[in-house]
Amino acid sequence: MISKKLFSLLLIAFFSTSLFAQKGKRDFYELRIYHIENSSQESQIDAYLEKALLPALHRNGVAKVGVFKPIASQADAGKKVYLFIPYTxxxxxxxxxxxxxKDQVYQTAGSAYINASFENPPYKRIETAFLQAFTGHPRFxxxxxxxxxxDRVYELRSYESPTEKLYKQKVKMFNEGEIDIFTKxxxxxxxxxxxxxxxxxxxxMYMTTFSNIESREAHWKAFGADEDWNRMKVMPEYQNIMNKNDQRLLHPTDYSDF
Structure with a gap:
């Protein structure tokens, strides 16, 4: 299994040859999903994130960090904790x-999590995605x-495509009009x-936010009726470019920065 350090070095080498690697152009995001099995693990994760990791990230240059959980109506409510870390x-x-x-304050505050035993792990597994911001919305x-x-609803969507070429068309669709519709x-x-x-x-992947579930439903209804969207979605170049739309409805924790 490739180590995080080696993975990071490989990514740096790859992006150092890219026009998008220039500092300040586009953010990078780490989306970490803790899969948990019970309330004890949830409490351990909450304590670690709130008391140790988020303060340490703040001290080390990450001003805002998001922590989210599935809303009560979701099938995975109580089973996952989402951590979103933006990097410049x-x-x-x-x-x-x-x-x-090297952060001794972090090491002390996070000791229970860091040194958790084989018999009492704080999670079942961690799922991680690493992302780079779109050119059309380069900053968190x-x-x-x-x-x-x-009461808030933060909607995390993942759009999958059957091929890399078709995926690039969906990214193009966002950068050349769909983001503007969401903004409007x-x-x-x-x-x-x-x-x-x-x-x-x-x-x-992308995340949009609403004050409550009713607001979410009203916004998507307006999106479906929008003239610009209805013009764009029938353009030949944007046909059959997705094969899965995964929607996850979350809410921020009390200690999340946003």
């Missing part, structure tokens, strides 16, 4: 593990949604991004 460069991502290893944006966090209709996006490494490639 590949170097920032690859250097974070070393910074955390904090949601403007207000109101109680427990005030979907309050967190990010739009290409998945560089993940379990369901080729795919893209």
């Amino acid at each position: 460069s590949m170097e920032a991502y690859s250097g974070m593990e070393g910074k955390l290893a 944006t904090e949601s403007k949604v207000t109101g109680p966090k427990k 209709l005030e979907f309050n996006p967190i990010f739009y991004a290409e998945v560089i490494s993940g379990a369901y490639m080729p795919n893209l």
